[in-house]
Amino acid sequence: MSDESTLERAAARAARAEALLDDELLNEAFDALEKSYIAAWRATTVDDAAGREKLFLAINIVGKVRDHLAGVVANGKLARAELKQLAETAERRKRFGII
Template sequence: MNEDELHSAASRGSHAEGLLKDELLSESFAKLEEAYIATWRSTNFDDVAAREKLFIAINVIGKVKEHLGKIAANGGLAKAEVEEMVRAAERKKRFGIF
């Protein structure tokens, strides 16, 4: 990755981390999951299609959280790489290596 891509990934990672820590978003995910599970439990025994849709909906919540977690982790790695690039540039500048 070039430096611009690293900065972009680091920024996206910070944003994703913020979303994962956001109380309102976390509450929304939890409430949705609770509602889906409650609805799933109250389906008729022969309503297979409804249970399958609810199962998918419940799993989508987890997939969204997982995706945000991956973006946050990749952003952390990108941030560390940018910081290392800055330190390397400072060392080169300090020792007169251009």
């Protein structure tokens, strides 16, 4: 990353994703979905391989959504660090008359 506007967008997205990950209602929804999918998966009959496969995928998708949000947060932290470094570099150049 290098474009400041791109970095700022990534930092803003990270703040939104972090708020979602910290949201009690959303976490409750994720947990309820996982529990209901697991219960339905366990209740499938022996000959319902297709049903088990769909439920297995549904369980994993809930985790993938959480992982995606965590990745957005991580990218935003990197973007914030890069923005800080850019600001410090600009300040040093200004202080030493390079600009």
